[in-house]
Amino acid sequence: MTIRSSTKFLPRLAHARNEMRALSLDALVVTHLPNIRYLTGFSGSAGIVVLTGDRCGLVVDFRYVTAARACLGSDPDLKDAVELVVPPESYDETLIARLRATGAHRIGIEAAWMSVSRFNRLSAGLAAASLTPLVPSEACPVLVPTERVIERARLIKDDQEIATLREAARRLAAAAAEVPAFVRPGRTEVEIAGDIEALLRRVGFEKPAFETIVASGPNSARPHARPGGRLLQPGDGVVLDFGGVYDGYCVDLSRTVQVGDGRPEFRRMFEAVAEAQKAAIAAVRPGVTASQVDAAARGVLARHGLAEAFGHGTGHGLGLEVHEEPRVGRLSSGLVDTPLEPGMVFTIEPGAYVDGVGGVRIEDDVLVTASGCEVLTRPGTQHVAGEASGG
Amino acid sequence: MTIRSSTKFLPRLAHARNEMRALSLDALVVTHLPNIRYLTGFSGSAGIVVLTGDRCGLVVDFRYVTAARACLGSDPDLKDAVELVVPPESYDETLIARLRATGAHRIGIEAAWMSVSRFNRLSAGLAAASLTPLVPSEACPVLVPTERVIERARLIKDDQEIATLREAARRLAAAAAEVPAFVRPGRTEVEIAGDIEALLRRVGFEKPAFETIVASGPNSARPHARPGGRLLQPGDGVVLDFGGVYDGYCVDLSRTVQVGDGRPEFRRMFEAVAEAQKAAIAAVRPGVTASQVDAAARGVLARHGLAEAFGHGTGHGLGLEVHEEPRVGRLSSGLVDTPLEPGMVFTIEPGAYVDGVGGVRIEDDVLVTASGCEVLTRPGTQHVAGEASGG
Numbered sequence: 001m002t003i004r005s006s007t008k009f010l011p012r013l014a015h016a017r018n019e020m021r022a023l024s025l026d027a028l029v030v031t032h033l034p035n036i037r038y039l040t041g042f043s044g045s046a047g048i049v050v051l052t053g054d055r056c057g058l059v060v061d062f063r064y065v066t067a068a069r070a071c072l073g074s075d076p077d078l079k080d081a082v083e084l085v086v087p088p089e090s091y092d093e094t095l096i097a098r099l100r101a102t103g104a105h106r107i108g109i110e111a112a113w114m115s116v117s118r119f120n121r122l123s124a125g126l127a128a129a130s131l132t133p134l135v136p137s138e139a140c141p142v143l144v145p146t147e148r149v150i151e152r153a154r155l156i157k158d159d160q161e162i163a164t165l166r167e168a169a170r171r172l173a174a175a176a177a178e179v180p181a182f183v184r185p186g187r188t189e190v191e192i193a194g195d196i197e198a199l200l201r202r203v204g205f206e207k208p209a210f211e212t213i214v215a216s217g218p219n220s221a222r223p224h225a226r227p228g229g230r231l232l233q234p235g236d237g238v239v240l241d242f243g244g245v246y247d248g249y250c251v252d253l254s255r256t257v258q259v260g261d262g263r264p265e266f267r268r269m270f271e272a273v274a275e276a277q278k279a280a281i282a283a284v285r286p287g288v289t290a291s292q293v294d295a296a297a298r299g300v301l302a303r304h305g306l307a308e309a310f311g312h313g314t315g316h317g318l319g320l321e322v323h324e325e326p327r328v329g330r331l332s333s334g335l336v337d338t339p340l341e342p343g344m345v346f347t348i349e350p351g352a353y354v355d356g357v358g359g360v361r362i363e364d365d366v367l368v369t370a371s372g373c374e375v376l377t378r379p380g381t382q383h384v385a386g387e388a389s390g391g
Numbered sequence: 392m393t394i395r396s397s398t399k400f401l402p403r404l405a406h407a408r409n410e411m412r413a414l415s416l417d418a419l420v421v422t423h424l425p426n427i428r429y430l431t432g433f434s435g436s437a438g439i440v441v442l443t444g445d446r447c448g449l450v451v452d453f454r455y456v457t458a459a460r461a462c463l464g465s466d467p468d469l470k471d472a473v474e475l476v477v478p479p480e481s482y483d484e485t486l487i488a489r490l491r492a493t494g495a496h497r498i499g500i501e502a503a504w505m506s507v508s509r510f511n512r513l514s515a516g517l518a519a520a521s522l523t524p525l526v527p528s529e530a531c532p533v534l535v536p537t538e539r540v541i542e543r544a545r546l547i548k549d550d551q552e553i554a555t556l557r558e559a560a561r562r563l564a565a566a567a568a569e570v571p572a573f574v575r576p577g578r579t580e581v582e583i584a585g586d587i588e589a590l591l592r593r594v595g596f597e598k599p600a601f602e603t604i605v606a607s608g609p610n611s612a613r614p615h616a617r618p619g620g621r622l623l624q625p626g627d628g629v630v631l632d633f634g635g636v637y638d639g640y641c642v643d644l645s646r647t648v649q650v651g652d653g654r655p656e657f658r659r660m661f662e663a664v665a666e667a668q669k670a671a672i673a674a675v676r677p678g679v680t681a682s683q684v685d686a687a688a689r690g691v692l693a694r695h696g697l698a699e700a701f702g703h704g705t706g707h708g709l710g711l712e713v714h715e716e717p718r719v720g721r722l723s724s725g726l727v728d729t730p731l732e733p734g735m736v737f738t739i740e741p742g743a744y745v746d747g748v749g750g751v752r753i754e755d756d757v758l759v760t761a762s763g764c765e766v767l768t769r770p771g772t773q774h775v776a777g778e779a780s781g782g
């Protein structure tokens with residue numbers, strides 16, 4: 001009755017335990033939901049994973065017991081490796097009791113995803129519990145802020161993840177081919193956004209990966225405009241940015257189309273952005289850093305006098321989240337700069353936005369390969385770094 | 392050219408400053424986006440408000456400058472009260488520089504919404520900055536965790552918010568009347584969810600307030616089931632839970648319908664949940680606490696032997712977020728128990744879930760009035776507490 005999976009979860013749990021050892025942690029509390037899904041397959045909207053050297057507890061509340069049981073039951077190895085815990089009272093009280101029962105002293109938490117409130121509440125709870133220690137000499141456990149323990153593993157997609165992302169991108173590309181037909185004078189941005197989201201479901205996505213952007217005419221100069229009631233007019237440039245979630249994995253794509261004949265300055269901006277995207281894609285290969293890919297796009301736009309018009313980063317990682325690592329942006333922006341490795345998947349989406357002219361953004365999703373990249377949203381397109389010239 | 396609003400924002404800023412004084416804070420850093428929208432109207436996906444006794448800075452990045460300028464420009468008083476700041480580098484660096492320039496020593500942060508990472512990063516940045524103090528005697532500023540400073544104000548809706556929520560609920564109720572027609576044997580849950588979301592847009596919602604739930608047959612026993620490919624069958628009970636965002640405000644509604652004739656045990660469960668909802672609505676009035684409303688629903692279900700079948704809370708507040716205060720749940724669940732006041736808006740959604748029988752949930756949205764409540768999702772329904780009997 002159960003489907004025997006290739007048990008992708010066991011290597012992930014083993015990796016997390018290796019990281020714990022490196023950080024001298026007795027336990028790791030995972031609260032970021034995409035990380036929980038990565039480790040156990042559980043995809044509810046609440047839950048906690050408590051990992052120790054020899055046990056893994058998945059704490060879920062009443063609402064998700066049936067779903068969590070089905071999730072663990074679908075994989076015999078996972079069922080042995082992960083224990084389901086239903087909190088009798090609040091999550092935090094259950095967590096404190098469980099941590100105490102494990103005897104863990106150094107307890108890692110995900111600092112990027114735990115609020116100051118919860119950190120303080122858990123610290124106080126652990127301190128209160130240690131006033132009546134189970135063992136007289138027991139010291140009060142400490143919460144150790146950790147960064148990117150699970151995220152670092154998620155950066156490199158495994159074969160199953162790559163297959164899922166490739167299929168998702170193929171479907172998104174197929175949808176994108178139909179989208180220009182939606183863009184006609186007299187229609188509103190919200191109508192077009194509705195059409196795109198219905199199309200995403202039709203081609204097999206569970207849901208949109210984010211709020212679809214349809215930004216027309218002057219609105220296109222705002223990189224994150226929300227679709228509104230504006231009627232499209234001849235001559236408008238229209239930025240369309242949409243994505244979908246397929247088997248839990250997110251893909252993301254932007255196209256800029258014109259309604260009828262566009263103005264020459266808009267056309268020039270479009271060509272510059274297309275050239276910048278080409279240059280960035282050509283720069284992708286193992287060993288190059290994410291900021292170098294960003295610099296490739298930025299350099300082209302600067303040569304066209306559009307340095308100031310490109311205010312956002314060149315791209316972001318894709319996976320269980322629609323914005324994850326690697327961040328492809330300027331070194332100066334304070335982001336972690338990631339050296340690229342095969343198996344990383346991210347967007348390449350340079351843009352230019354000028355009030356009075358409009359905006360252009362062109363976005364595709366790439367997979368880093370041994371020699372360059374595969375453009376997932378343009379199926380069949382392989383880039384060997386250096387072969388395609390960017391400028 | 393600009394629309395003169397009734398400047399709802401100035402009293403909100405004044406309230407926040409009163410709270411700051413009560414907590415002896417020189418500055419308050421607001422990072423929770425719904426709170427930023429509440430204070431300034433700005434609704435982008437990133438931003439920070441830095442409030443001091445005499446200044447209010449809205450920090451937004453490149454992507455949102457045009458939108459933020461339009462937002463502040465729509466209200467002359469707001470334009471005077473709020474200063475737009477575009478970070479030259481990262482948000483955190485800009486924030487540290489700005490906090491330092493204000494000379495603030497006790498700086499409140501929203502502990503429920505700030506990550507441990509950011510707290511530590513800001514603390515370290517402020518400490519580093521104070522190594523070269525602007526004034527020689529200057530002590531290192533401290534970040535003070537605060538709880539619910541803006542949320543407490545948001546609990547009581549003002550007249551504009553009530554008008555918006557009333558209109559939103561009226562539209563949602565109109566949509567709900569059409570939904571049973573979607574529920575037919577041979578259709579899938581995802582098809583029905585797609586129909587509901589298209590309908591939500593058609594009746595004027597910006598977007599769904601959350602992922603629409605269509606849970607049929609055995610799936611209905613999972614309170615948070617996601618719509619899947621299951622074909623509806625005669626005899627199925629189907630839980631439909633959906634909501635929309637209207638002018639930024641969220642409303643939420645559930646109905647349980649049957650496909651053809653249902654089984655008697657399902658019918659009995661339905662009647663019990665309906666009775667529990669009626670009892671909870673009848674319990675709503677100023678001075679009663681949220682947990683007493685929960686107890687009213689829970690008592691009815693217990694009398695029907697369904698105490699164990701009702702594992703979630705009775706309701707949650709509605710406003711700029713689809714889950715906000717007040718939380719209507721058990722005292723023992725560790726939630727803040729809120730004494731009800733006129734102007735609070737929340738859901739009443741008892742349910743019962745039994746494996747092998749199915750699930751039932753019935754949800755409406757209520758506004759606390761001087762004498763009881765108004766059921767917003769059943770327009771025209773006023774309840775004077777005590778008049779409607781719950782069981």
